[in-house]
Structure formats: structure tokens, C-alpha cells
Amino acid sequence: xxxxxxxxxxxxxxxxVINELxxxxxxxxxxxxxxxxxxxxxxxxxxxxxxxxxxxxxxEKQLAKILDTAEARFDLLGAIVIHRxxxxxxxxxxxxxxxxxxxxxxxFDACHFVMDYLKTQATFWKQEQRRDGGKSWLxxxxxxxxxxxxxxxxxx
Amino acid sequence: xxxxxxxxxxxxxxxxVINELxxxxxxxxxxxxxxxxxxxxxxxxxxxxxxxxxxxxxxEKQLAKILDTAEARFDLLGAIVIHRxxxxxxxxxxxxxxxxxxxxxxxFDACHFVMDYLKTQATFWKQEQRRDGGKSWLxxxxxxxxxxxxxxxxxx
Amino acid sequence: MxxxxxxxxxxxxxxxxxxxxxxxxxxxxxxxxxxxxxxPDGQTLQLLSxxxxxxxxxxxxxxxxxxxxxxxxxxxxxxxxxxx
Amino acid sequence: MxxxxxxxxxxxxxxxxxxxxxxxxxxxxxxxxxxxxxxPDGQTLQLLSxxxxxxxxxxxxxxxxxxxxxxxxxxxxxxxxxxx
Numbered sequence: 200x201x202x203x204x205x206x207x208x209x210x211x212x213x214x215x216v217i218n219e220l221x222x223x224x225x226x227x228x229x230x231x232x233x234x235x236x237x238x239x240x241x242x243x244x245x246x247x248x249x250x251x252x253x254x255x256x257x258x259e260k261q262l263a264k265i266l267d268t269a270e271a272r273f274d275l276l277g278a279i280v281i282h283r284x285x286x287x288x289x290x291x292x293x294x295x296x297x298x299x300x301x302x303x304x305x306x307f308d309a310c311h312f313v314m315d316y317l318k319t320q321a322t323f324w325k326q327e328q329r330r331d332g333g334k335s336w337l338x339x340x341x342x343x344x345x346x347x348x349x350x351x352x353x354x355x
Numbered sequence: 356x357x358x359x360x361x362x363x364x365x366x367x368x369x370x371x372v373i374n375e376l377x378x379x380x381x382x383x384x385x386x387x388x389x390x391x392x393x394x395x396x397x398x399x400x401x402x403x404x405x406x407x408x409x410x411x412x413x414x415e416k417q418l419a420k421i422l423d424t425a426e427a428r429f430d431l432l433g434a435i436v437i438h439r440x441x442x443x444x445x446x447x448x449x450x451x452x453x454x455x456x457x458x459x460x461x462x463f464d465a466c467h468f469v470m471d472y473l474k475t476q477a478t479f480w481k482q483e484q485r486r487d488g489g490k491s492w493l494x495x496x497x498x499x500x501x502x503x504x505x506x507x508x509x510x511x
Numbered sequence: 512m513x514x515x516x517x518x519x520x521x522x523x524x525x526x527x528x529x530x531x532x533x534x535x536x537x538x539x540x541x542x543x544x545x546x547x548x549x550x551p552d553g554q555t556l557q558l559l560s561x562x563x564x565x566x567x568x569x570x571x572x573x574x575x576x577x578x579x580x581x582x583x584x585x586x587x588x589x590x591x592x593x594x595x
Numbered sequence: 596m597x598x599x600x601x602x603x604x605x606x607x608x609x610x611x612x613x614x615x616x617x618x619x620x621x622x623x624x625x626x627x628x629x630x631x632x633x634x635p636d637g638q639t640l641q642l643l644s645x646x647x648x649x650x651x652x653x654x655x656x657x658x659x660x661x662x663x664x665x666x667x668x669x670x671x672x673x674x675x676x677x678x679x
Contacts, residue, residue, distance in 0.1 A: 214369050227394065232388050234386045235384065239381035302498075303389060311459075317678060323678025326603070342458075410587055413587060459679075473595050474592075477592060480519035480593050493593040495590075
């Protein structure tokens with residue numbers, strides 16, 4: 200399987216990512232992608248920016264492990280994960296996961312799986328800066344923990 | 356909900372579609388998209404091209420109905436469906452479905468739902484042209500009928 | 512008058528893209544309409560529909576074979592769709 | 596020598612990005628390491644970890660609190676991740 204992981208400050212192009220996955224093999228029938236972006240309101244608070252911190256030596260290792268698990272579990276031809284770090288504003292892209300397969304169900308499942316595990320396993324942290332000047336580190340959502348637990352339960 | 360449907364001969368840009376959905380509201384937290392493209396091999400046959408025919412007055416009406424159903428069922432902020440018609444070659448894009456939501460699970464589910472219903476309800480037909488010169492109209496896959504049936508069963 | 516449109520493999524087998532049929536005062540279902548339409552070999556679409564799945568639309572909405580049609584309707588007859 | 600790195604809210608609360616601790620010949624678990632590390636108010640990380648979930652890594656792999664560490668290891672201590 201073709202795989203690429205990037206942790207970067209700059210933005211990404213989804214068209215370039217789709218083309219990259221299609222270049223690898225003409226057997227690709229479908230690519231599912233998820234683009235996560237900064238919302239202007241989170242849990243009722245007006246967000247002015249998000250600061251993304253990560254654990255440099257660890258993050259790519261964790262993401263590679265998630266892609267390995269996805270490759271073993273789904274019928275994948277390729278996958279790309281791009282995650283931005285640093286200061287981001289409402290409307291800006293944070294993360295991209297794209298999964299290519301011969302058939303669509305595997306592409307959807309693998310992309311969703313990688314996003315769900317990224318949320319609970321990849322060493323990124325978000326600090327929210329609000330319009331009122333306040334700052335706070337976000338907490339992991341219970342729904343994110345549940346999503347990973349659901350995949351674990353479905354494993355067999 | 357913001358919605359746009361296009362049946363067109365030309366290609367599309369996923370980056371433009373993502374930006375279009377994000378323009379509508381800064382409440383968008385995630386966009387799930389599916390890009391379907393022409394494979395070079397289908398059911399063991401070498402494909403040289405696909406010809407896409409549709410029922411002009413009916414197709415957009417069917418697609419709008421699918422988006423209405425998705426809007427009623429999922430927590431969506433916007434959705435775009437683009438489907439190409441005419442002659443397409445291996446590696447070229449055929450279809451794009453993009454669904455935007457505040458949270459990722461709704462975006463994944465809605466995008467998958469729209470793709471599954473498009474496969475069994477939207478009036479498009481593919482004629483495959485093979486390297487050996489043969490041509491044949493593709494048949495609906497049982498797995499596609501099953502996918503729609505699964506969503507119907509999950510409705511309640 | 513009712514306009515009937517054919518698509519994809521059915522259009523090719525009919526060797527034409529559409530037909531027009533006259534409607535009398537009688538109630539006509541789509542099954543009745545299919546009995547009046549014939550392939551170049553003389554076989555009716557009603558007979559063909561027993562052997563192969565066909566999808567039916569009236570005025571661009573999917574309908575069942577017992578749907579009642581009226582003058583001015585546009586009927587679509589086509590094989591299962593294969594887009595996406 | 597073991598290097599310990601803190602991230603995000605824990606880094607801010609520790610008021611430092613990392614610590615280094617000496618290891619004797621004894622077997623040391625991560626629980627033992629947490630007992631040796633203190634917040635500016637004197638509270639140990641072991642005590643804090645009873646009140647708040649902390650994630651632990653050794654040499655960039657997630658591990659449990661009973662994991663045994665050795666000289667040269669790099670330990671990461673951080674709150675639950677919130678990327679994506």
C-alpha cells in the first residue's frame with residue numbers, strides 16, 4: 200500500500216492528494232477523504248484561533264501505526280494523512296485523511312477508522328483562544344473515546 | 356442546508372468544493388468527500404474507456420431527493436454532488452460527493468449514504484469499452500442494492 | 512398522447528430513443544403500456560420485463576408497474592442504474 | 596539518566612518542558628518515576644495522575660503505568676490527545 204504522512208505548518212491541497220493516490224495505481228476506484236477545519240464556535244465559545252502542539256518524535260510514529268492497522272483491516276490501495284501544527288484560524292484546514300481503494304465501502308471505513316484513531320492516539324493537542332481573550336486546552340471528547348472503542352469491539 | 360448538484364462533462368476541483376462548503380458557514384468542523392474514478396480493470400476486463408449516459412430531466416431531480424433525505428436524516432450543514440457524463444478514461448474522475456457537518460460522524464455517514472443511494476437511484480448508466488474492442492453496459496452490483504437496503508433497515 | 516423514453520442498453524435494443532402512444536379514455540397502467548411496446552423482434556416490453564429487471568419512471572419520478580398513466584405523461588423505461 | 600518530556604497543559608503546569616532523572620540499579624516503573632516528579636506546588640505527578648487521566652509513552656510508544664523503564668529511555672507524559 201502507498202502511504203504518506205506529513206505533519207506540517209502549511210496548508211494542503213486535496214486535489215494534489217487525490218492525484219497522488221491515483222498516480223500510484225489505476226486500480227483505484229474510489230477515494231474517501233476527511234478534511235477537518237477550525238470552527239468559529241466550539242462548545243458555545245467564540246473561537247478566535249487554535250494553537251496546535253504535538254510531540255515531534257512520536258506523532259509520525261503513531262500515525263504510521265494507525266495506517267498499518269488500517270491496511271491490515273481494510274482492502275486499501277493507499278492512504279495519506281496530513282496534520283497541521285501551529286496557529287490556525289476559523290475556516291482553516293487542520294487535518295486531512297484520504298484512503299483509496301478499488302471499492303467504496305473499504306475507502307469509507309478506512310478513512311473513518313484512521314480519523315477516529317488519530318483523535319485518540321496521535322500526539323496532538325489543541326489550545327483554543329477565544330474572542331474574550333481567554334485560552335484553554337481542549338479536553339478529549341467522550342464521543343471520541345467511544346468511537347475508538349466501537350472499532351475495537353467490531354474487530355472480530 | 357447549502358446544497359449544489361451538477362451533472363457536467365468537465366472535471367471538478369475538490370479544493371474548490373471544500374472551499375465552497377466552508378464559505379457557507381464557519382460552523383463546519385469537517386467535510387467528508389468521496390471521489391469515484393475510472394479503474395483500468397473491472398471484473399477482470401481491461402477497460403479503455405467508460406461512456407456515461409443519463410436521463411437529463413430526471414437525474415438532478417433524483418439527486419435532489421437523495422440530498423433531501425440525507426438532510427432529514429443527518430446533522431448536515433451542506434452537501435455537493437457532481438457527476439460527470441460522456442466519455443471518460445482510466446484515472447479520470449466520475450463522481451464527487453462532499454458532505455459538511457459540525458462533527459465528523461455525521462459527515463461520514465451522510466457522504467456514504469448519498470453515494471450508496473446515488474448508485475441505485477440516480478439515472479446514470481455506464482457503458483464499458485474494452486481494450487479488445489468490445490463494449491458492454493454495466494449491470495448494477497448486488498452489493499450496491501444491498502448497501503441501499505442496509506440504510507433502509509437502519510432507518511428506525 | 513404519452514411519450515415513452517428508453518435509455519442505455521434498452522435504447523440500443525429498441526433501436527430508438529422514444530415512442531409516442533395514444534391513450535383512449537381507458538385507465539392505463541404501466542403494465543398495459545409495456546404490453547403495447549415492442550422490440551424490433553416483436554417481443555413486448557411486458558414479456559422482457561418478466562425476464563429482466565427494468566426501472567420505470569413517470570414524469571421523472573420512479574414508480575411501480577401498477578402506476579396509472581394519463582395523457583401528457585412522460586414515461587421512462589430503463590435498466591437498473593449504474594452511475595457513481 | 597532518563598529524559599522526561601511534558602506536553603500541552605501539563606507542560607504549562609510543570610512550568611518546564613522536560614526533566615532528567617537519575618536511575619539507580621533498581622527496577623523502576625513509570626509509577627515510581629511519577630512519584631519522583633513534582634509540580635511547582637510540590638504535588639507529585641503520581642498524585643495528579645489519580646485525579647486526572649494522563650497518557651504515558653516510553654521511546655515514543657504508548658505504555659501503561661506499570662511499564663519498567665531503563666537508563667537512556669525517553670518518557671513522555673501528557674494529557675489525553677485532542678488533534679484531528
